[in-house]
Amino acid sequence: MSETILRTAIRTVRLAPLSRPRLTSLLSGWRGLSRYLSPLLLVVLWQAACSAGLLSTRLVASPAQIIVTAWSLTRDGTLPVNLGVSLLRAVSGLAIALTAGISLALISGLSRIGEDIVDAPLQIMRTLPVLALVPLFILWFGIGETPKILLVALGSTFPIYLNLHKGIRSIDPKLLEMARTLGLSHRQTIRDVILPGALPDLLTGVRFAVGISWLMLVVAEQVNADSGIGHMMMDAEDFLRTDIILVGLFVYGLLGLTSDQLVRTLEHVFLAWRPARREKGQPT
Amino acid sequence: MNAIPQSVPRQSGETRTQNAVTVQGLTRRFNGGPAVLDRLDLTIAPGEFVALLGRSGSGKSTLLRTLSGLDPVSEGHVSRPQDVAVVFQESRLLPWKRVWQNIILGQAGGNDGRARASAVLEEVGLGHRADAWPLTLSGGEAQRAALARALVREPAFLMLDEPFAALDALTRLKMQHLVAGLWTRHRCAVLLVTHDVDEALLLADRAVVLDSGRIRTDLPIPLDRPRRHADPRFEHLRSVLLESLGVHDD
Numbered sequence: 001m002s003e004t005i006l007r008t009a010i011r012t013v014r015l016a017p018l019s020r021p022r023l024t025s026l027l028s029g030w031r032g033l034s035r036y037l038s039p040l041l042l043v044v045l046w047q048a049a050c051s052a053g054l055l056s057t058r059l060v061a062s063p064a065q066i067i068v069t070a071w072s073l074t075r076d077g078t079l080p081v082n083l084g085v086s087l088l089r090a091v092s093g094l095a096i097a098l099t100a101g102i103s104l105a106l107i108s109g110l111s112r113i114g115e116d117i118v119d120a121p122l123q124i125m126r127t128l129p130v131l132a133l134v135p136l137f138i139l140w141f142g143i144g145e146t147p148k149i150l151l152v153a154l155g156s157t158f159p160i161y162l163n164l165h166k167g168i169r170s171i172d173p174k175l176l177e178m179a180r181t182l183g184l185s186h187r188q189t190i191r192d193v194i195l196p197g198a199l200p201d202l203l204t205g206v207r208f209a210v211g212i213s214w215l216m217l218v219v220a221e222q223v224n225a226d227s228g229i230g231h232m233m234m235d236a237e238d239f240l241r242t243d244i245i246l247v248g249l250f251v252y253g254l255l256g257l258t259s260d261q262l263v264r265t266l267e268h269v270f271l272a273w274r275p276a277r278r279e280k281g282q283p284t
Numbered sequence: 285m286n287a288i289p290q291s292v293p294r295q296s297g298e299t300r301t302q303n304a305v306t307v308q309g310l311t312r313r314f315n316g317g318p319a320v321l322d323r324l325d326l327t328i329a330p331g332e333f334v335a336l337l338g339r340s341g342s343g344k345s346t347l348l349r350t351l352s353g354l355d356p357v358s359e360g361h362v363s364r365p366q367d368v369a370v371v372f373q374e375s376r377l378l379p380w381k382r383v384w385q386n387i388i389l390g391q392a393g394g395n396d397g398r399a400r401a402s403a404v405l406e407e408v409g410l411g412h413r414a415d416a417w418p419l420t421l422s423g424g425e426a427q428r429a430a431l432a433r434a435l436v437r438e439p440a441f442l443m444l445d446e447p448f449a450a451l452d453a454l455t456r457l458k459m460q461h462l463v464a465g466l467w468t469r470h471r472c473a474v475l476l477v478t479h480d481v482d483e484a485l486l487l488a489d490r491a492v493v494l495d496s497g498r499i500r501t502d503l504p505i506p507l508d509r510p511r512r513h514a515d516p517r518f519e520h521l522r523s524v525l526l527e528s529l530g531v532h533d534d
Contacts, residue, residue, distance in 0.1 A: 179390070
């Protein structure tokens with residue numbers, strides 16, 4: 001009996017180095033897949049409920065129906081056209097927000113007088129819920145493109161301004177001293193020390209701004225519009241087309257995800273100097 | 285704000301040839317409190333290596349900040365060469381510029397910047413890291429880079445503010461040898477602020493002990509280089525310095 005125990009022991013010892021890695025790779029593969037398993041299961045359940053007639057298609061379209069609708073909306077041009085309109089609004093609004101936010105933050109970050117003039121009004125304004133301005137914007141700018149783009153711009157200016165301003169003000173004073181002992185001019189200090197040092201905060205601000213821009217767009221396009229993803233969804237409501245509404249929702253979701261990934265990529269490119277797995281603000 | 289008169293050779297050639305740095309009656313207080321520097325006089329000859337010792341709060345850092353132009357001169361007179369460089373306890377490299385770009389930061393002179401950076405990095409034994417990001421350097425490597433950044437400016441007066449205090453003992457020994465070698469080649473005036481009596485005795489021509497804003501001891505170190513700890517004169521100077529720092533060596 002002791003012999004068999006010994007043998008099996010030897011066998012497991014021999015087997016272990018071989019089977020361990022294969023087992024762990026299998027396990028990690030399983031772990032990667034299992035993350036997507038429960039969403040997939042939910043979609044399957046959703047489809048099953050719709051097919052069995054438990055869920056009325058008036059309330060929620062089935063996943064299969066959504067895919068078919070998405071395809072037909074793409075083929076007849078409705079989806080691409082409306083997506084283009086929405087994208088243009090978001091990009092224009094963000095461009096304005098970037099210009100305004102960065103300019104204001106530079107003014108108030110780089111000069112004390114500038115801070116006195118710019119910072120207080122912006123700090124007051126940022127506490128206002130921007131969406132509450134919708135009625136006023138319609139009165140001022142009508143129902144064309146202007147109020148929609150401005151709403152996006154206004155909403156996303158604040159995160160850009162706030163983060164960049166904070167970034168400029170929290171530059172390590174030791175680096176600024178070093179710049180002085182090296183005899184750097186004011187201009188060189190701004191270019192080589194302050195701006196690159198504030199870049200991580202600017203990019204954080206941009207990521208917030210992108211998220212907010214989609215939120216603003218959804219509201220702006222559903223209040224009054226004759227084009228855009230939001231309009232497409234509101235239009236579908238009149239005809240009880242839950243499939244089109246859900247297609248719009250997925251498109252919004254995908255847009256948010258893609259733009260966030262885009263900013264992350266930018267961070268990766270511009271902040272290559274940050275060692276992996278370490279937060280910024282490490283002592284140098 | 286920067287009230288340090290630069291000793292321009294043409295105007296004050298006499299001062300220039302005699303002393304690299306002259307401090308006369310320098311007094312500094314913060315917000316009307318007690319004087320951190322109290323009517324301090326100090327001269328450093330061209331090419332002289334001076335170690336500045338003192339307990340915490342003795343005014344070492346304040347003196348160095350004044351000499352480097354970071355703090356203004358309100359009472360007294362300070363003259364120093366135009367070309368100075370400072371190495372701090374932390375390397376203070378810009379993390380977003382590669383090592384070689386940090387070396388020539390703020391340096392005029394277009395295309396040969398890379399070559400000059402490489403040459404001086406090679407000199408401090410860091411040639412292989414020229415393209416690295418500063419945050420990936422070890423503590424010793426970062427201080428080497430900071431030394432290279434100071435040397436590339438060919439300073440007439442180099443200030444070292446406890447440059448090796450944050451390094452481990454072995455790295456510190458290597459860095460002390462490096463500094464000794466660099467000084468022999470470049471022969472600039474050096475002011476080394478340190479807590480380490482052995483470091484002062486290994487490197488300096490003269491050790492100055494600061495106490496309550498005044499110079500308490502000004503001790504020449506007439507030992508031949510390279511210096512050995514085992515030398516009886518070294519031992520003697522060591523106990524003298526420790527005595528004046530208030531540490532009694534039994």
